[in-house]
Amino acid sequence: MGLQCGIVGLPNVGKSTLFNCLSNARAQAANFPFCTIEPNLGVITVPDDRLNTLASIDKPTRIVPTTIEIVDIAGLVKGASKGEGLGNKFLANIRETDAIIHVLRCFDNDNITHVDGSINPLRDKEIIDMELQLKDLETVESRISKVEKMAKTGSDKSAKKIYDILSQYRQTLLEGKSARVVQLDKEDRKLVGDLMLLTDKPVLYVCNVDEASAVSGNKYVDIVRDAIKDENAEMLIIAAATEADITELDTYEERQMFLQEIGLQESGVVRLIKSAYKLLDLQTYFTTGVQETRAWTFHRGTKAPQAAGIIHSDFERGFIRAEVIKYNDYTTLGSEAACRESGKIGVEGKEYVVQDGDIMHFRFNV
Numbered sequence: 001m002g003l004q005c006g007i008v009g010l011p012n013v014g015k016s017t018l019f020n021c022l023s024n025a026r027a028q029a030a031n032f033p034f035c036t037i038e039p040n041l042g043v044i045t046v047p048d049d050r051l052n053t054l055a056s057i058d059k060p061t062r063i064v065p066t067t068i069e070i071v072d073i074a075g076l077v078k079g080a081s082k083g084e085g086l087g088n089k090f091l092a093n094i095r096e097t098d099a100i101i102h103v104l105r106c107f108d109n110d111n112i113t114h115v116d117g118s119i120n121p122l123r124d125k126e127i128i129d130m131e132l133q134l135k136d137l138e139t140v141e142s143r144i145s146k147v148e149k150m151a152k153t154g155s156d157k158s159a160k161k162i163y164d165i166l167s168q169y170r171q172t173l174l175e176g177k178s179a180r181v182v183q184l185d186k187e188d189r190k191l192v193g194d195l196m197l198l199t200d201k202p203v204l205y206v207c208n209v210d211e212a213s214a215v216s217g218n219k220y221v222d223i224v225r226d227a228i229k230d231e232n233a234e235m236l237i238i239a240a241a242t243e244a245d246i247t248e249l250d251t252y253e254e255r256q257m258f259l260q261e262i263g264l265q266e267s268g269v270v271r272l273i274k275s276a277y278k279l280l281d282l283q284t285y286f287t288t289g290v291q292e293t294r295a296w297t298f299h300r301g302t303k304a305p306q307a308a309g310i311i312h313s314d315f316e317r318g319f320i321r322a323e324v325i326k327y328n329d330y331t332t333l334g335s336e337a338a339c340r341e342s343g344k345i346g347v348e349g350k351e352y353v354v355q356d357g358d359i360m361h362f363r364f365n366v
């Protein structure tokens with residue numbers, strides 16, 4: 001499905017450092033603003049113990065985890081919406097993503113330059129929010145000028161409806177709020193879906209802290225937590241520089257040991273992926289056999305044919321039915337044959353809503 005999360009924030013707050021914890025690609029992270037210009041793209045595999053358990057049953061030739069793409073975008077500054085800094089190009093990079101990971105500098109360090117001279121994550125957040133909102137306002141206003149005439153003459157019902165929604169967006173953005181606070185039903189959302197507003201994307205805040213604050217945060221984190229409590233957003237505390245060092249260690253055991261030394265059970269990568277899954281309302285289904293055990297990401301509520309379409313469009317086009325085994329049945333009974341004998345294979349049609357952990361076998365004909 002190629003879901004993509006974009007990392008945004010002011011220059012030099014640790015975006016590339018976070019990216020380096022997440023992906024195997026190595027982005028240049030350095031102590032100067034605008035170190036990143038071209039976006040770095042990384043693919044992170046989604047860790048899932050269930051995939052390994054299934055693989056231990058089927059012993060396939062290939063084990064394929066599902067993935068999320070992460071883009072490390074250039075730092076934004078005040079005036080970006082008007083072309084300052086790296087301006088518009090970089091806003092275009094954000095537009096292409098499904099969700100935003102907003103990195104906030106929550107560590108003191110006199111040796112690391114802050115573009116605004118002091119550590120203040122709240123101010124930083126507002127600068128970024130404002131630039132994104134201004135860009136959205138521009139998008140909304142240009143659309144309004146296109147539909148205004150038609151809406152006012154009253155002949156076109158949907159033009160009127162679109163105009164009303166756009167006005168609602170404009171009002172919200174003018175109040176200094178993000179588009180995501182506007183509540184629209186599914187139908188209305190479709191009418192303006194092609195706007196791709198930047199501040200309508202789900203957001204995950206990452207407080208980038210020093211090593212000592214990795215577990216319980218610090219005063220900056222408290223400020224951020226308080227500021228976003230009314231937003232429908234997730235927040236994570238990650239000591240990005242420390243975790244980037246940890247990813248350099250060779251073995252999984254070494255990395256786990258280091259994490260435990262600083263008081264963490266799970267790495268920032270794992271926590272971030274879990275949050276991204278929650279934020280984007282994602283779930284996983286599996287396919288498994290002697291050839292391959294594989295995880296697939298889908299949006300909660302997806303029906304069987306569309307879930308099949310994630311594997312291949314032919315599966316959706318020629319969908320006949322799905323055979324579904326629950327994860328617990330599969331692992332308890334130990335094989336597809338045993339599940340069949342015990343009547344644990346559900347035969348489901350087009351209306352079946354796929355559930356997290358389902359083991360799917362699609363029957364299709366094209």
Ligand SMILES: Nc1ncnc2c1ncn2[C@@H]1O[C@H](COP(=O)(O)OP(=O)(O)OP(=O)(O)O)[C@@H](O)[C@H]1O
Pocket residue numbers: 009010011012013014015016017018028029030031032033034035036037074075076107109112208209210211238239240241242
């Ligand atoms: N938690 C942290 N504690 C201390 N130093 C950190 C932390 N996170 C990042 N740094 C350091 O801050 C500097 C800037 O980091 P990085 O290059 O990742 O920033 P960036 O946001 O990608 O900047 P740019 O927008 O310029 O690309 C680097 O020297 C990095 O090692």
Ligand SMILES: [Mg+2]
Pocket residue numbers: 015016017028029035036072073074075
């Ligand atoms: Mg960078």
